[in-house]
Amino acid sequence: MRKPDLSQVRWRKSSLSGDGPSCVEMAFAGNDVAVRDTKNRDGGTLVFPRTEWTIFINGIKNGHYDNPV
Template identity: 80%
Template sequence: MQQPDLSDAHWRKSSLSGSGPSCVEMAFVGNDVAVRDTKNRDGGTLIFHRNEWTTFINGIKSGHYDNLT
């Protein structure tokens, strides 16, 4: 997968994260979603297709990942 251009990405994090440094940020970039660590923004970015991201978020909302060990 080719890395999308992130130079104009509008990064955001959950309002539930507060002001702490231990969270991730995400940005919608075309048909992709970019995710990075706020503690190391230059350390790399994960790229997901929007369909993958939607499946992941729906899994979180439905509790699919609540009991993983």
């Protein structure tokens, strides 16, 4: 598994999270999307191909995760 260089990425968090520390941040890193916990930024980062991230976000927008089993 390759690990993208995250040293120069711009981390973003949802404007809906306000100033609270309990959320996740994401960053675009080339063809990947990195995700980390704002409470523990050094605790690890999940990296997804941008195509998978897009499918996930579209699933959220379309309500596919509204009623988890």
